Amino acid sequence: MDAAGVATGDGTYELPDHDTLVALYRAMVVGRRFDAQVTALTRQGRLAVYPSSRGQEACQTGTALALRPQDWLFPTYRDCVAVVTRGVDPVDVLVSFRGDWHCGYDPYEHRVAPQCTPLATNTLHAVGVAHAARLRGEDAVAVVLLGDGATSEGDTHEALNFAAVWKAPVVFVVQNNGYAISVPLHRQTAAPSLAHKGIGYGIRSEQIDGNDAAAVYATVSSAIASAAAGGGPTLIEALTYRIEAHTNADDASRYRQDDEVAGWLERDPVRRLAVFLSSSGDFDATGFDAEAEGLAAGVRTRMGTDAPVSPSDLFEYVYARPTAALARQRADALDLPVGGRATMDGHEPGGRGIR
Amino acid sequence: MHQPVSLAGALNQALGDALDADDRVVVFGEDVGPLGGVFRVTDGLAARFGPDRVWDSPLAESGIVGTAIGMAMNGLRPVVEMQFDAFAYPAFEQITSHLAKMHNRTRGRVGLPIVVRIPYGGGIGGVEHHCDSSEVYYTHTAGLRVVTCATPSDGYRLLRQAVDSPDPVIFLEPKRRYWTKEPIDRAVDGPELHQARVVQPGRDVTVITYGGTVETALEAARIGRDEGYDLEVVDLRSLSPFDDETVTASVRRTGRAVVVHEAAGFCGYGAEVAARLTEQCFHSLAAPILRVTGYDIPYPPPQLEHHHLPDAERILDAVSRLQWEGEPHHG
Ligand SMILES: Cc1ncc(C[n+]2csc(CCOP(=O)(O)OP(=O)(O)O)c2C)c(N)n1
Numbered sequence: 001m002d003a004a005g006v007a008t009g010d011g012t013y014e015l016p017d018h019d020t021l022v023a024l025y026r027a028m029v030v031g032r033r034f035d036a037q038v039t040a041l042t043r044q045g046r047l048a049v050y051p052s053s054r055g056q057e058a059c060q061t062g063t064a065l066a067l068r069p070q071d072w073l074f075p076t077y078r079d080c081v082a083v084v085t086r087g088v089d090p091v092d093v094l095v096s097f098r099g100d101w102h103c104g105y106d107p108y109e110h111r112v113a114p115q116c117t118p119l120a121t122n123t124l125h126a127v128g129v130a131h132a133a134r135l136r137g138e139d140a141v142a143v144v145l146l147g148d149g150a151t152s153e154g155d156t157h158e159a160l161n162f163a164a165v166w167k168a169p170v171v172f173v174v175q176n177n178g179y180a181i182s183v184p185l186h187r188q189t190a191a192p193s194l195a196h197k198g199i200g201y202g203i204r205s206e207q208i209d210g211n212d213a214a215a216v217y218a219t220v221s222s223a224i225a226s227a228a229a230g231g232g233p234t235l236i237e238a239l240t241y242r243i244e245a246h247t248n249a250d251d252a253s254r255y256r257q258d259d260e261v262a263g264w265l266e267r268d269p270v271r272r273l274a275v276f277l278s279s280s281g282d283f284d285a286t287g288f289d290a291e292a293e294g295l296a297a298g299v300r301t302r303m304g305t306d307a308p309v310s311p312s313d314l315f316e317y318v319y320a321r322p323t324a325a326l327a328r329q330r331a332d333a334l335d336l337p338v339g340g341r342a343t344m345d346g347h348e349p350g351g352r353g354i355r
Numbered sequence: 356m357h358q359p360v361s362l363a364g365a366l367n368q369a370l371g372d373a374l375d376a377d378d379r380v381v382v383f384g385e386d387v388g389p390l391g392g393v394f395r396v397t398d399g400l401a402a403r404f405g406p407d408r409v410w411d412s413p414l415a416e417s418g419i420v421g422t423a424i425g426m427a428m429n430g431l432r433p434v435v436e437m438q439f440d441a442f443a444y445p446a447f448e449q450i451t452s453h454l455a456k457m458h459n460r461t462r463g464r465v466g467l468p469i470v471v472r473i474p475y476g477g478g479i480g481g482v483e484h485h486c487d488s489s490e491v492y493y494t495h496t497a498g499l500r501v502v503t504c505a506t507p508s509d510g511y512r513l514l515r516q517a518v519d520s521p522d523p524v525i526f527l528e529p530k531r532r533y534w535t536k537e538p539i540d541r542a543v544d545g546p547e548l549h550q551a552r553v554v555q556p557g558r559d560v561t562v563i564t565y566g567g568t569v570e571t572a573l574e575a576a577r578i579g580r581d582e583g584y585d586l587e588v589v590d591l592r593s594l595s596p597f598d599d600e601t602v603t604a605s606v607r608r609t610g611r612a613v614v615v616h617e618a619a620g621f622c623g624y625g626a627e628v629a630a631r632l633t634e635q636c637f638h639s640l641a642a643p644i645l646r647v648t649g650y651d652i653p654y655p656p657p658q659l660e661h662h663h664l665p666d667a668e669r670i671l672d673a674v675s676r677l678q679w680e681g682e683p684h685h686g
Contacts, residue, residue, distance in 0.1 A: 072429075102460040113428070114460055118452045124418055125453070128425020135381070135407050136430060154445070158418030165413055317459040318497050320466060320521035323549070323596040 005275025031081035033292035055243035058269035062216025123159035149180025169227035198235030210238025365507035384436030455498035478531035488618035505569035529567035557587035620648035
């Protein structure tokens, strides 16, 4: 559907059914409210950093809702709304941005990998999970999210190639939001489109309007179905725009004009689906706003107090079991008795630990 | 104990037995399929276990380690090969940022039981990029286990232990010992994955080394005996974690220590060993700990490498400089 919420499909993909469109709308309303709440909390200093999803809700909810329960999602730092839509507790998602730990949720619970910071590295993990699923005879597809900038990294190319050669059940969803921090797409690539990068590796590739939740949902679902049926990988380039700065620490006015942002606000993904659904008659969205407010209030309250963090955790998870040296360092840091042999020729180490 | 087997052969048997013992083990990398790897460590495995267990990957080291990470997340136990030490560098980001950290990042929820096998070190007349001793890049990274083997028997044992480890293991194979032969015992008992072993007991000096230079240290011990030095040789096996217990016990006994490795000395592994021993054995030491290492230079070309590699003579030179003045049996 176009920016005005008018259906424009050419029949390549079926329009998702009414209930699915309503679910997409609901997820976008909730996701946007979550994102705004987190941006506000970040301004108040409650988070160390936050990369906003605003403007990219259609890409993120459309992808997350297209996944079946057994499928895997490999998100980046940008994709909190996708992760929340997948069902991860919003406060667990924020653990890493608040700085309590590097990942706050169990990746196996919702089949959501930790949000990945080193660009493009998650593409290979997704291919590995997908290939293992195939080897183990498991019906699961891995869907990986990446940005336009990440398509320049070597790992993206290795992942596309591995996926194609192994016919791995994996879907690459490139959210082309026009910028990698400050660098615009034309300085990132000379390719006619990012979808072309998949074609070069023998991968079925599509370019879609990433602000059209129906289009995202339809293409990602179809790619998942194809991968699950043995059809191999798909690359989807979703054209979208990042409305906020790269993160709260970034000043977007140094590299882009306000009228460019205004143009993209006109193409808002949430409003267009509202218009479309309203024109279809049977549609009542009042409950969604209340749900979104409830979620935001919950996030505010639960983020209002500092979660306890424990220095002993620093040593706990480095290996399956702490090594002898780490056990000693933990004792030292926590000012605990060292236990066992002294470390210095019969002299107990003194010193004051972390308190 | 049967026919003598080379280190490469012992590692091959270890991989075969590991694939046999556990369906979740898979082996992949560059040329490891029908060819059997450029050093033949995977010889015959593809034919024996089929292409879903042992296969050739495309050429891309980051791709190999990165996809192994995904496979381990989804229940497999990949053993991957980097063709040569310096060609593992494209995988460095995956190794340091993900392989080493996933367990910690996820508070132990996601473990990555992966073995990255890396033929390493010089002494084979190899050209540039084929002879690096890259161990400290990995030992400096918390979350990895880094081990290296010196003999066929221990290579077999160590690789089986590495495959069984719940932690990711960087498994360094000293290329110049690939063809060393001895009858091997396929029992896995003996020192554990994290333990060093005293390979030659002695009274006067502890020579601490690993991988390709264990044999060099043993040679120094043989020659040293005629010169009146009784050298104890410790093969570290596990570079990370470091087996403080075995090594400090030895040094407290002998009171003197020399650390030997091929890699450059500056910020090399020997610096860590010397520092730890100074901290832990100061009152038992009769002399400063000395290091015998490669020079602080890029690995030399084949015609010059013998100048760079520590040999028995350089080890004994260091031994003779360990402040023996006044000792009864070494005036
Ligand atoms: C390997 C790597 N290099 C650099 C960075 C620093 N960095 C973080 S985000 C970013 C821009 C990424 O742009 P893009 O892939 O388009 O994603 P977006 O942030 O727009 O969602 C950069 C350069 C990084 N995270 N990883």
